[in-house]
Amino acid sequence: MKESTKNSEWRHRLHEVIYEADTKAGKVFDILLFFLIILSVILVMLESVKEIDQNHHGLLLTLEWIVTIFFTFEYIARIITVKKPFKYIFSFYGIIDFLSTIPLYISYILAGSQVLLAVRAFRLLRIFRILKLVKFIGEASQLKEALKASRAKIAVFIYVVLILSVIMGTMMYLIEDDEAGFTSIPRSIYWTIVTLTTVGYGDIAPQTNLGQLFATIIMIMGYGIIAVPTGIVTVEYSKYGSKGKRKKTENLIHTNTQVCETCTAEGHRDNAKHCYNCGDELL
Amino acid sequence: MKESTKNSEWRHRLHEVIYEADTKAGKVFDILLFFLIILSVILVMLESVKEIDQNHHGLLLTLEWIVTIFFTFEYIARIITVKKPFKYIFSFYGIIDFLSTIPLYISYILAGSQVLLAVRAFRLLRIFRILKLVKFIGEASQLKEALKASRAKIAVFIYVVLILSVIMGTMMYLIEDDEAGFTSIPRSIYWTIVTLTTVGYGDIAPQTNLGQLFATIIMIMGYGIIAVPTGIVTVEYSKYGSKGKRKKTENLIHTNTQVCETCTAEGHRDNAKHCYNCGDELL
Amino acid sequence: MKESTKNSEWRHRLHEVIYEADTKAGKVFDILLFFLIILSVILVMLESVKEIDQNHHGLLLTLEWIVTIFFTFEYIARIITVKKPFKYIFSFYGIIDFLSTIPLYISYILAGSQVLLAVRAFRLLRIFRILKLVKFIGEASQLKEALKASRAKIAVFIYVVLILSVIMGTMMYLIEDDEAGFTSIPRSIYWTIVTLTTVGYGDIAPQTNLGQLFATIIMIMGYGIIAVPTGIVTVEYSKYGSKGKRKKTENLIHTNTQVCETCTAEGHRDNAKHCYNCGDELL
């Protein structure tokens, strides 16, 4: 039994290091993980640049191996220290962690590097894991509340923008010729959105007088329409930013970085003793 | 007389299915209609893409026939179940419904496909019919009130933007040469609006130093001017978004989807028993 | 003396027609003037389009003559009906009115059409004369107050944007080569403003990695900086848009369209009996 307790304690300490950020070792681990994730993302980027890949292939591969080995140990440690490993393995982050680990192993089995690159790009999603570190989390929380509150209104706004784009894109297709780039209705709609959002690549541009007149109307609409989401977010945010409500949102901000050992649930209340999800004790 | 009552009851039930969304059959019909309208719009889009039209012409035609037949039956049913059919036929939606139905029939009589495409594009307007389904209608209502309140101010804003564009466009025409793309005053005004709204295609761009200096002024103006509609909408919207006013707007939101059988008026009060427009009973 | 009174009365009535909009004849005159100014502006535009000028030169010239003759009579009438004609002649609008009238006469004396076009473009400024007609004047007034209040802050903002543009433009000149379009510092600054204001023509674009990284920073800055004027105008406008202040601004809105016969001062109080400027009676 003593053996078992020792084992449990060892596992518990490892759990605290990997999943939490309130001990010193936990913070060091999180910062190390942060830099390795950033490194792994930069490696994917650099490998896509032909000249760099050709000149420094060896270095990139070495660094890739370092990242992969660290990720492998981390993945195994995460499985071991969690009480219900299968729950972790098939959770969102469990799958992301797995996909971040395997690409290099697979590359020795399969050849299609393009597919592997796509898999490696999933590593980016691991970045969200590290938001724990970010001290700005309270600020983000407040913003998130405001965005959540204005979600429905922004959906209506995007719906109207899309309908407008379809109608005006179709009209531009009827007005403009193929030579100007308006070869099909979907392409005309693409141009309309490029114009309405004031991006304006210029790869497709109206050539006829009527087309340019029409484009002018779309531009001025787009220029004015942008006021709508801005108005929505500003008003909703001012509600959450005002003193009365701020107290309420501050309660919503969880500075507790503990993660349940049983079900990996996050975001516990500051003085929580039990997991709000599965009821197990938080250690 | 019993015959007549039966007939009337059958018509009344069909009316409820087609025009309203508060019975189960009505909801199913609305969802079906929604998908067929979306399908009909997508068909118009796909047919404009040359490769798709050539490779899948048969499939597109079959789907077009399905949509057309459904729309035909729906149009006839709408005429039958309304008490005053002519009022419906010559109403805005009546004409849209008619134009959405006929293109395929006409294509067997006339040849000019381009004109037919234009007619088919009217189907897009049918999308507005289905807004009934959208649960966000309350949100849209609130936004609409804010936009309606800021209408006059935005009109003044657009008026000023247009005068500025005409003046600055004319000046750019005098400054820049034909080679840079400033071949006429209307074209220079087009460029000015492209620049002022920060779209910036780049198909026309100033080449001389003076022209570039002047363009810089226009850009900074455009960059600053955008603050005006944003300010207007934000302030007006914050009025309608505040608690005191919200109650008032909530009264304006009609969740009643009933449509008068006599005059096809919509937007009745929640507990309305009589049409606010013609006074006939709502069933 | 009777003769003189008659003369004076006739002049007074003509003054009311030309300068004011509160009699029926005055309104008709204002609307006619509005359309002729718009027509004169459109004529300048159309004449700049080569094809239209070649094909319809006769029609354009005829319409130009109609406008010129009307403007000539109007100019003479304005001089006659004002008590101090020289004050009008050398006033801002007096000079604009004169410049709007003469181009066609001069074209028979001088040849340089380009210069004449520039003079004719001044006609656009006459548009401001007709703002009298616009019912939105109250709305514009409110906006103007808000913009006036935020003037100093927007000046600071533009000052900072310009300094940033100069610094970053110089850095881009050092980073990028001539081939990418960064041939001189002023041109690099032009590019920086094009980028910072999110216009983005694409005639000049960074080619090197460092240049693109730097451009990215400028873009994100520009994307964020736009929040500043928007915030300023929104806050200032919300002050003038709130109920308490609205009353105050409504007092500032002059719906009185009378113009003093002596000094041509505008904007008298609603029940004003004497000109606020020269003290003469308003008739």
Added chain:
Amino acid sequence: MKESTKNSEWRHRLHEVIYEADTKAGKVFDILLFFLIILSVILVMLESVKEIDQNHHGLLLTLEWIVTIFFTFEYIARIITVKKPFKYIFSFYGIIDFLSTIPLYISYILAGSQVLLAVRAFRLLRIFRILKLVKFIGEASQLKEALKASRAKIAVFIYVVLILSVIMGTMMYLIEDDEAGFTSIPRSIYWTIVTLTTVGYGDIAPQTNLGQLFATIIMIMGYGIIAVPTGIVTVEYSKYGSKGKRKKTENLIHTNTQVCETCTAEGHRDNAKHCYNCGDELL
């Protein structure tokens, strides 16, 4: 001893002229310095334009000598009049002043004009010195407070925008071909930021249908996301712009332009008698 007092007084008066703006001579000096700094910046700009440099090389060099000599005397005077010269020499502005003075001297020793240009560009930073003159300083102060308050939230916003750009840029690299310009992931990320910030150069643009669909999503996101910084700045600024807080910020605005003779600290309170930094008397 009398000699020493005389010397001290002479130094003190010079200090007031150079460092402060509340005497007449001080104001004249500041305005002269302002124009010479602007001139020195314009000289750097003009010299980079090949044609101007070739045609007017002599004039530019003469003006450059005038600026350099003035800056040299000013730099020496600043060192003499300060009690602790080394503190000034190694302060931020001390280094900038030194770098603004030396380029012309060095050009007679070294040859690499490109490096010298970079050094001369530092002169731009001297512009900040003259902000003292600007009467808008109060306005800027208020803005600065609002921006400082929204700093953390804007950092979160930029962090999210960057993560989104990395993820979407990688996806575009997988979707689009090299021919469309998406040659590497960093370049795809560059394109994503160009699109997300609605700059839209058009040097790189998606060619495939899937790529264009994806670009559309990025554009609409960018169009909506801009509402976030706008909302943040507006709300924060409205707090500092409201009456209650304004009083507080007005206290923060220092209209005192005195500079401590000992430690060159600025921003003393209006009636300050002693330097808040080193405690020496302000004269």
